[in-house]
């Protein structure tokens with residue numbers, strides 16, 4: 534069932550005092566200082582930073598990011614936020630969960646590099662959102678190409694059309710539709726890009742992608758997401774590169790969404806997992822009455838692009854665990870690996886998560902658990918952390934096969950409805966992967 538949603542009123546005109554009222558001096562945006570000034574100057578500063586971090590690599594994406602006025606797609610949002618390194622949420626449902634957003638620029642750039650759009654291409658975007666990425670795509674295809682962008686949220690498409698017109702990209706075709714069905718009228722497409730978390734790869738994307746085409750999609754696997762560039766041959770999707778990211782999940786009647794279990798009153802800890810995982814909130818509450826089991830693994834946390842979350846996702850009980858920051862500050866919970874939470878596991882009336890402690894100028898990963906099965910869960914998670922450490926420089930490769938037909942040499946496989954996803958860990962590639970970690974912390978919760 535599609536959930537009802539609440540539209541956040543479209544803010545005032547871009548020329549409004551809110552937009553013009555940029556604070557004077559430097560505005561600190563997640564580790565990077567952006568000089569206040571004209572939108573164009575801020576855009577330049579932003580793209581320079583993305584280049585330095587390897588997220589923008591070629592002239593085409595560089596030129597598009599410098600040309601398209603990102604702030605016109607979120608009118609009323611202060612320039613420092615529009616040109617900051619974080620996503621800007623534009624729609625929430627009645628529970629406050631994000632339904633649509635202007636994605637963080639580093640991720641937008643890196644996914645466009647994965648997509649490799651050429652002048653003249655026909656491109657389908659699933660997830661119009663604000664229309665910003667559709668404008669970038671149009672810039673990349675040039676006048677000989679064509680961009681169709683679909684979104685399931687009629688209000689988002691209406692707002693995106695206005696943004697596209699303001700920015701001079703009214704010719705981009707926008708359609709209200711469930712993008713998991715693609716848009717057959719415009720097929721075949723040289724490129725398909727999905728800007729929401731997909732749980733599976735629908736048949737329509739295979740049918741509508743031209744031979745030799747590329748599909749870029751944030752694929753959700755047991756609570757972790759990677760943006761993968763896929764090519765397709767003989768019924769198999771072959772993945773080229775996997776970029777860690779968080780996205781609002783795609784919606785639809787048969788979509789596997791995420792659900793959240795909230796423990797404590799007031800809430801002290803949240804557990805998030807795919808809806809197909811049975812988590813009983815009432816039973817899990819009992820874990821809060823138990824004392825903590827805590828072990829330190831001797832393993833140093835990852836830096837930059839890494840596959841630690843995938844190491845844990847091999848565990849069927851895996852989920853994302855987020856202790857409340859105030860509860861951590863009060864000493865009730867050990868700090869999670871990341872301030873917003875970390876990967877962990879939950880089973881019956883026991884949960885566990887990766888913890889972190891500083892040691893001098895370095896840090897160590899631990900496992901914290903509560904509940905009767907703590908000893909077992911802690912031991913298994915600690916083993917997975919140590920196993921990850923032995924392959925910390927290996928590179929993830931993700932392929933998708935027809936359901937039931939995955940290769941036997943995969944590190945692990947995940948059955949979906951239409952495909953079986955095969956995850957491989959390959960020996961290190963000498964080329965360093967771009968990393969958003971200095972701009973925004975990696976593997977954050979979907980937004």
Ligand SMILES: C[S@@+](CC[C@H](N)C(=O)[O-])C[C@H]1O[C@@H](n2cnc3c(N)ncnc32)[C@H](O)[C@@H]1O
Nearest residue numbers: 633660662663666684685686712728729783784
């Ligand atoms: C992160 S936003 C997209 C950001 C956008 N590309 C931009 O540049 O602003 C994800 C979008 O996917 C849309 N979405 C979710 N499920 C969808 C579906 N089944 N089909 C099409 N769009 C969907 C949401 O409504 C939301 O607008």
